[in-house]
Amino acid sequence: QSALTQPASVSGSPGQSITISCTGTSSDIGGYKYVSWYQQHPGKAPKLMIYEVSNRPSGVSNRFSGSKSGNTASLTISGLQAEDESDYYCSAYTSDSTVVFGGGTKLTVL
Amino acid sequence: EVQLLESGGGLVQPGGSLRLSCAASGFTFSNSAINWVRQAPGKGLEWVSGTSGSGASTNYADSVKGRFTISRDNSKNTLYLQMNSLRAEDTAVYYCAKEGTLLWFGNCDSWGQGTLVTVSS
Numbered sequence: 001q002s003a004l005t006q007p008a009s010v011s012g013s014p015g016q017s018i019t020i021s022c023t024g025t026s027s028d029i030g031g032y033k034y035v036s037w038y039q040q041h042p043g044k045a046p047k048l049m050i051y052e053v054s055n056r057p058s059g060v061s062n063r064f065s066g067s068k069s070g071n072t073a074s075l076t077i078s079g080l081q082a083e084d085e086s087d088y089y090c091s092a093y094t095s096d097s098t099v100v101f102g103g104g105t106k107l108t109v110l
Numbered sequence: 111e112v113q114l115l116e117s118g119g120g121l122v123q124p125g126g127s128l129r130l131s132c133a134a135s136g137f138t139f140s141n142s143a144i145n146w147v148r149q150a151p152g153k154g155l156e157w158v159s160g161t162s163g164s165g166a167s168t169n170y171a172d173s174v175k176g177r178f179t180i181s182r183d184n185s186k187n188t189l190y191l192q193m194n195s196l197r198a199e200d201t202a203v204y205y206c207a208k209e210g211t212l213l214w215f216g217n218c219d220s221w222g223q224g225t226l227v228t229v230s231s
Contacts (some may be wrong), residue, residue, distance in 0.1 A: 044220055045221035045222065045224060046207075048217065051219070052217065094213045099160065099216035102154070
């Protein structure tokens with residue numbers, strides 16, 4: 001149950017697009033459609049932003065999109081806004097019927 | 111409105127036990143798998159355990175297997191986490207998080223506010 005690999009930090013200017021990667025193995029990301037992305041502001045509970053690789057829950061801005069290629073999933077945020085500054089976590093279902101999270105990525109909006 | 115409210119956290123000595131509860135409302139409890147996810151101070155999220163809607167299926171992270179037990183009472187819309195043989199590294203905010211399916215896949219669409227567990231002498 002090794003954690004998924006995410007960059008520790010990414011940054012971008014308002015209006016730009018950024019992509020956060022999340023790398024796993026064929027036993028998690030590569031093997032199933034169950035990849036999710038969460039946004040977590042300091043002191044708050046996580047919020048689901050993307051589920052099943054590329055689906056957005058109701059109420060989540062269409063500036064957020066997800067994709068997957070092989071063992072790597074990606075979260076793209078377009079038209080960056082100051083309110084997007086937050087921590088982002090990926091998660092994936094595994095062949096052991098467990099769930100594994102990434103280490104988290106801190107997004108800074110410059 | 112979906113609500114999840116954790117309780118039962120607190121300070122406990124190493125080797126001690128604690129039982130967390132998560133009271134749910136606003137959705138059909140028995141139709142949703144529910145997970146416990148924890149976050150150590152200043153650290154990332156860690157999946158702890160999941161249970162199916164009926165409670166018949168459960169699973170655990172290796173880090174807690176054999177020490178923690180997840181259960182649910184669908185008649186009371188409440189989820190539990192019995193934590194035994196607690197260690198300092200179990201110190202974290204514990205969240206309950208529901209899924210929109212009968213089994214857990216990590217698609218947690220609603221989260222509680224969390225309850226802090228501190229293991230220290």
